[in-house]
Amino acid sequence: MKLNGAQILVNCLQSEGIDHIFGYPGGAVLHIYDALNACDKIKHILVRHEQGAVHGADGYARVSGKCGVALVTSGPGLTNAVTGIATAYMDSIPMVVISGQVSSAVIGNDAFQEVDAVGITRSCVKHNFLVTDINDLVNVVKKAFHIATTGRPGPVLIDITKDTTIAKIEFSGYPKSINMRSYQPEIKIKTTQITKAVALIVQAKKPIIYSGGGSVIGNADKILRVFTRHTGFPITQTLMGLGAYPASDKQALGMLGMHGTYESNMAMHDSDCIIAVGARFDDRITGNLDKFCPYAKIIHIDIDPSSVGKTVGVNVSIIGQVNDALSALMQALKGKQLADISQWWAQIETWRSVDSMAYKTKAGVIKPQSVIEALYEVTKGEAIVTSDVGQHQMWAAQYYLFDKPRRWINSGGLGTMGFGLPAAMGAKLAAPEMDVACVTGEGSIQMMLQELSTMLQYDTPVKIINLNNGYLGMVRQWQEFFYDKRYSMSYMDALPDFVKLAESYGHIGIKVEKEADLKPALIEAFKQKNRTVFLDILIDPSENVFPMIPAGAGHHEMLLAGRDDMASTNDEGLNLV
Amino acid sequence: MRHIISLQLENESGALSRVAGLFSARGFNIESLTVAPTNDETLSRMTIVSIGDDDIVEQIVKQLDKLIDVVRVTNLTATGHIERELALVKIDVSPNSQAEIDKHIDEYGGKIVGVSEDTYTVEVAGKSQRVDDFLVSIDASKILEVSRTGVTGVCQKREY
Ligand SMILES: Cc1cc2nc3c(=O)[nH]c(=O)nc-3n(C[C@H](O)[C@H](O)[C@H](O)COP(=O)(O)OP(=O)(O)OC[C@H]3O[C@@H](n4cnc5c(N)ncnc54)[C@H](O)[C@@H]3O)c2cc1C
Ligand SMILES: Cc1ncc(C[n+]2csc(CCOP(=O)(O)OP(=O)(O)O)c2C)c(N)n1
Ligand SMILES: [Mg+2]
Numbered sequence: 001m002k003l004n005g006a007q008i009l010v011n012c013l014q015s016e017g018i019d020h021i022f023g024y025p026g027g028a029v030l031h032i033y034d035a036l037n038a039c040d041k042i043k044h045i046l047v048r049h050e051q052g053a054v055h056g057a058d059g060y061a062r063v064s065g066k067c068g069v070a071l072v073t074s075g076p077g078l079t080n081a082v083t084g085i086a087t088a089y090m091d092s093i094p095m096v097v098i099s100g101q102v103s104s105a106v107i108g109n110d111a112f113q114e115v116d117a118v119g120i121t122r123s124c125v126k127h128n129f130l131v132t133d134i135n136d137l138v139n140v141v142k143k144a145f146h147i148a149t150t151g152r153p154g155p156v157l158i159d160i161t162k163d164t165t166i167a168k169i170e171f172s173g174y175p176k177s178i179n180m181r182s183y184q185p186e187i188k189i190k191t192t193q194i195t196k197a198v199a200l201i202v203q204a205k206k207p208i209i210y211s212g213g214g215s216v217i218g219n220a221d222k223i224l225r226v227f228t229r230h231t232g233f234p235i236t237q238t239l240m241g242l243g244a245y246p247a248s249d250k251q252a253l254g255m256l257g258m259h260g261t262y263e264s265n266m267a268m269h270d271s272d273c274i275i276a277v278g279a280r281f282d283d284r285i286t287g288n289l290d291k292f293c294p295y296a297k298i299i300h301i302d303i304d305p306s307s308v309g310k311t312v313g314v315n316v317s318i319i320g321q322v323n324d325a326l327s328a329l330m331q332a333l334k335g336k337q338l339a340d341i342s343q344w345w346a347q348i349e350t351w352r353s354v355d356s357m358a359y360k361t362k363a364g365v366i367k368p369q370s371v372i373e374a375l376y377e378v379t380k381g382e383a384i385v386t387s388d389v390g391q392h393q394m395w396a397a398q399y400y401l402f403d404k405p406r407r408w409i410n411s412g413g414l415g416t417m418g419f420g421l422p423a424a425m426g427a428k429l430a431a432p433e434m435d436v437a438c439v440t441g442e443g444s445i446q447m448m449l450q451e452l453s454t455m456l457q458y459d460t461p462v463k464i465i466n467l468n469n470g471y472l473g474m475v476r477q478w479q480e481f482f483y484d485k486r487y488s489m490s491y492m493d494a495l496p497d498f499v500k501l502a503e504s505y506g507h508i509g510i511k512v513e514k515e516a517d518l519k520p521a522l523i524e525a526f527k528q529k530n531r532t533v534f535l536d537i538l539i540d541p542s543e544n545v546f547p548m549i550p551a552g553a554g555h556h557e558m559l560l561a562g563r564d565d566m567a568s569t570n571d572e573g574l575n576l577v
Numbered sequence: 578m579r580h581i582i583s584l585q586l587e588n589e590s591g592a593l594s595r596v597a598g599l600f601s602a603r604g605f606n607i608e609s610l611t612v613a614p615t616n617d618e619t620l621s622r623m624t625i626v627s628i629g630d631d632d633i634v635e636q637i638v639k640q641l642d643k644l645i646d647v648v649r650v651t652n653l654t655a656t657g658h659i660e661r662e663l664a665l666v667k668i669d670v671s672p673n674s675q676a677e678i679d680k681h682i683d684e685y686g687g688k689i690v691g692v693s694e695d696t697y698t699v700e701v702a703g704k705s706q707r708v709d710d711f712l713v714s715i716d717a718s719k720i721l722e723v724s725r726t727g728v729t730g731v732c733q734k735r736e737y
Pocket of ligand 3: 390441442443467468469470471472473
């Protein structure tokens with residue numbers, strides 16, 4: 001039977017097992033929307049802004065582990081989607097974004113709603129395609145999903161001209177698999193590297209496992225636990241890795257890096273053997289590269305060779321899936337004696353006893369840290385928590401102990417304000433049975449507020465925890481420390497009444513001004529299983545995120561809360577901000 | 578150090594801009610870049626000359642390899658290889674300088690491939706250094722125009 005390009009596309013998506021698409025229509029994709037209308041297997045979520053569509057698909061992908069799909073029209077539809085695409089790219093999220101394009105006959109003519117989608121997105125996608133011939137469509141779709149979901153995952157854009165969606169050909173089915181000579185994501189672990197790594201591991205007196213997003217992306221939580229327990233090594237996790245190893249376990253030292261725990265950063269600094277597992281030595285982790293881990297031999301497990309040796313030189317690289325690499329290490333360690341590390345643990349316990357996450361309470365004000373602790377308690381640590389970007393993001397990461405992967409959903413690499421709310425919507429669609437909380441700030445939430453409307457339409461009840469400090473708090477903190485308290489443009493006057501706002505979108509709004517009201521309000525919010533509840537919580541506007549490694553400093557030079565020696569940095573440090 | 582990187586890539590529209598875009602986005606330097614189809618019409622061969630420390634070049638090679646359209650990347654500098662570059666040089670030949678110029682053309686194995694009343698167009702080929710040397714040998718005020726292809730290269734062994 002002859003089908004048009006739009007129908008073929010929808011057929012392919014169905015064969016790919018896609019059940020949700022986040023999108024927004026427009027002229028160039030009208031044929032695709034017409035074909036979607038006739039398909040009852042795929043649920044389309046009509047967002048209110050294309051950035052929300054891509055973040056929605058992203059949240060869906062992070063929680064489900066499946067490929068997210070977004071659909072946008074040409075021109076402004078595509079440009080609105082770019083922030084979402086770049087966000088997914090930086091965090092290695094599997095996603096296919098389909099954009100309409102003007103007809104091939106007028107491409108390059110500055111036609112109505114024409115932009116060079118492939119050119120604009122080139123540097124923030126894993127790959128992209130422009131389809132101008134219907135005969136290429138099926139293979140391109142297959143390739144796009146193959147590329148997006150294998151190896152180091154990432155977003156792939158398919159830009160489809162309008163005439164391709166209209167043209168008709170005989171559709172002979174969707175291929176089961178595809179082979180590309182230029183893309184071979186299956187990598188076999190090299191035994192020689194395993195042998196070298198084991199030699200370092202058995203000698204290590206001050207070892208530490210530094211696990212990142214790759215352990216989540218690669219679904220390696222089980223083997224990570226087995227490996228960590230078997231070795232008895234301490235483990236620290238990046239912002240992107242939280243949950244792969246249970247935070248409440250005694251071997252877990254908490255997050256590392258700029259706002260990581262004292263014990264994590266000190267242990268990294270003093271370690272003689274770092275086992276990096278799916279982590280990419282980001283500058284929020286390393287701080288000043290000259291001072292980073294001066295004593296350590298480094299073993300680096302990563303699927304992407306370009307992540308290895310990019311910022312930090314390593315001694316042994318193991319290229320491949322975290323699962324495969326850790327299994328191979330486990331195998332090779334069988335029957336081998338490890339060095340005694342009891343002294344190392346004793347040292348770590350003294351760092352731990354500093355209690356770097358302690359914070360001072362003040363009568364009459366709500367401390368943001370206590371909000372997250374209460375959230376943890378009320379949800380019994382079992383919720384999916386999404387976040388926006390800023391101080392609230394760090395507090396959520398520090399005080400909500402994630403024991404399972406795919407529960408902590410945030411934009412780490414790009415740091416995109418506006419991510420939290422649409423991601424929460426996507427998360428709820430991926431896991432309808434779970435409680436979903438979106439920890440946000442009054443600055444971030446206003447970047448994607450309109451999605452409250454989508455959330456009513458598609459009945460995706462989440463709890464919005466607005467840590468309202470009246471400031472672009474993270475910016476204010478930097479200005480306090482490094483710009484002599486010149487608070488340039490970090491205060492937003494004229495905030496909306498969030499309670500009324502939530503109500504006008506058909507949701508429940510609750511304002512929390514007193515400490516005593518906090519817990520009851522949270523309990524009430526989570527009792528409302530089928531409603532989205534917006535908790536506007538007025539927190540201490542002067543609170544800062546600690547511990548902190550000032551830009552340019554080393555891990556052992558971190559600042560702790562409640563000390564007088566205020567943060568300082570030099571011009572070199574400010575370049576790293 | 579100067580590195581010659583050889584790429585085989587899918588002969589598809591957009592492949593060139595992916596490579597060029599990667600260099601500019603990541604701040605890698607390009608001395609020259611040449612590209613053309615090969616005997617296999619589905620493949621293009623691209624040769625890039627870049628100057629950088631070994632770890633930067635290692636990162637360049639890894640990033641190139643990561644591009645989906647790239648089938649193979651080789652750092653030719655790391656193995657036995659042949660490199661060639663061709664230049665077309667337009668030279669002002671007044672009667673009194675002609676003998677001198679002829680001598681240099683001979684010395685560098687150049688070929689006069691075009692002639693007008695008072696100019697020669699000379700083709701010189703060889704390693705880049707040879708082309709550089711030829712250009713230096715000619716009185717700079719006589720050189721009217723230079724067009725160089727940039728380096729192309731292959732590895733010496735049958736397989737690499
Ligand atoms: C305001 C703010 C503050 C921040 N502060 C901190 C901080 O204090 N501490 C912190 O840790 N981060 C912080 N971040 C986040 C930081 O910017 C980075 O996003 C983060 O550190 C990167 O985490 P990662 O190294 O785990 O890498 P990811 O970005 O998660 O990358 C994953 C790595 O694993 C590899 N990989 C993927 N899948 C697999 C697989 N299946 N097998 C093997 N390898 C795989 C990838 O190739 C990649 O190299 C902050 C962000 C913001 C916005
Ligand atoms: C889209 C975008 N613009 C600007 C920034 C820079 N930025 C990082 S944190 C921040 C402040 C966030 O304010 P808010 O959401 O109120 O969170 P808070 O830090 O107060 O908790 C800003 C402006 C960003 N990360 N993303
Ligand atoms: Mg704020």
